[in-house]
Amino acid sequence: MLSVRDLTVSLGPATAPVDIVAGVSFELAKGEILGLVGESGCGKSMTSLAVMGLLPQPGPQIRAGRVLLEGSDVTQLQPWQRVEAGHGRMAMIFQEPMTSLNPVRRIGDQIAEAVRVHDRVSDAPATARARELLELVRMPDPAMQLSAYPHQLSGGQRQRIMIAIALACRPQVLIADEPTTALDVTIQVQVLGLLRELCNRLDMAMLFITHDMGVIAQLADRVSVMYAGRIVETADVAALFGRPRHHYTRGLMDCMPSRNFGARRLPTIAGQPPAPGTVGAGCVFASRCPAVREPCRTADPPRAEVSRGHEVLCAFPLDDGGPR
Numbered sequence: 001m002l003s004v005r006d007l008t009v010s011l012g013p014a015t016a017p018v019d020i021v022a023g024v025s026f027e028l029a030k031g032e033i034l035g036l037v038g039e040s041g042c043g044k045s046m047t048s049l050a051v052m053g054l055l056p057q058p059g060p061q062i063r064a065g066r067v068l069l070e071g072s073d074v075t076q077l078q079p080w081q082r083v084e085a086g087h088g089r090m091a092m093i094f095q096e097p098m099t100s101l102n103p104v105r106r107i108g109d110q111i112a113e114a115v116r117v118h119d120r121v122s123d124a125p126a127t128a129r130a131r132e133l134l135e136l137v138r139m140p141d142p143a144m145q146l147s148a149y150p151h152q153l154s155g156g157q158r159q160r161i162m163i164a165i166a167l168a169c170r171p172q173v174l175i176a177d178e179p180t181t182a183l184d185v186t187i188q189v190q191v192l193g194l195l196r197e198l199c200n201r202l203d204m205a206m207l208f209i210t211h212d213m214g215v216i217a218q219l220a221d222r223v224s225v226m227y228a229g230r231i232v233e234t235a236d237v238a239a240l241f242g243r244p245r246h247h248y249t250r251g252l253m254d255c256m257p258s259r260n261f262g263a264r265r266l267p268t269i270a271g272q273p274p275a276p277g278t279v280g281a282g283c284v285f286a287s288r289c290p291a292v293r294e295p296c297r298t299a300d301p302p303r304a305e306v307s308r309g310h311e312v313l314c315a316f317p318l319d320d321g322g323p324r
């Protein structure tokens with residue numbers, strides 16, 4: 001459904017670009033959920049905005065690579081140009097629904113507006129579809145919610161409204177950028193359950209961005225781990241959590257509270273990721289890697305398929321990361 005190949009997003013002039021996303025590739029099949037996980041600043045949001053055609057302007061630019069939606073190259077098209085050209089549909093939801101919802105317009109009007117734009121229908125069918133969308137995202141009493149204002153809803157309900165608006169274009173691919181981070185844990189579980197159900201029911205693919213390994217474990221089918229603008233490991237969720245092969249992935253797992261029950265202090269990965277523009281030759285993780293060897297500091301690591309569907313960007317991957 002979606003194929004991203006060698007995507008590179010850069011800041012600065014073309015003569016001296018600073019890469020904030022460097023050669024990112026992934027594939028997303030119908031109905032599949034791919035988790036994109038990594039610490040703050042590693043380039044998750046820039047990757048998703050580049051895929052959507054929504055990079056902030058002026059600012060970062062796609063310098064290389066391709067975004068293929070059902071085989072059509074949409075790399076340089078704005079979202080509305082994609083729809084007009086019949087290149088399929090993608091939608092995105094963000095962390096804080098209040099920054100996307102208009103506080104002085106009723107929920108029904110905001111959903112119906114999205115329906116009118118995409119389906120080119122008049123007010124009555126748009127409102128009927130808005131109600132259907134509220135039912136689809138399992139809002140209680142949809143008829144009444146149509147006339148509510150955003151401030152009358154809880155955080156979880158507002159995120160359901162954003163999902164309803166995103167579904168108005170009948171997306172083949174939904175990109176969710178930390179949509180549950182601001183919600184408390186019980187509501188988070190409900191919204192994650194809803195997203196999973198919608199992917200199954202609508203055969204919709206989802207790229208789910210988070211810094212939370214626990215959320216990935218609950219929700220995703222496959223996971224890509226990102227570090228300093230690169231995808232360093234991709235695998236099925238079971239393979240990645242059961243047998244991580246990149247030293248960074250192992251480090252992230254070692255930091256998970258659920259794996260350190262009762263510990264007085266959580267382990268950390270010493271050091272900081274390199275700032276964009278300071279990346280030199282060799283592996284980007286070399287300065288923090290507990291297993292670094294001399295070649296890692298000078299030669300770019302190879303991308304190897306260590307088992308079927310399990311890729312790792314490392315010259316000396318872990319081979320003993322069995323179940324822990």
Ligand SMILES: Nc1ncnc2c1ncn2[C@@H]1O[C@H](COP(=O)(O)OP(=O)(O)OP(=O)(O)O)[C@@H](O)[C@H]1O
Pocket residue numbers: 011020038039040041042043044045046047056059060211276
């Ligand atoms: N509009 C912008 N202009 C210039 N640089 C930016 C812009 N937005 C982000 N960056 C930089 O690009 C890099 C990647 O940022 P990005 O927001 O994609 O990271 P992230 O992994 O999504 O982090 P977070 O989880 O904190 O959102 C960072 O170094 C960030 O400082």
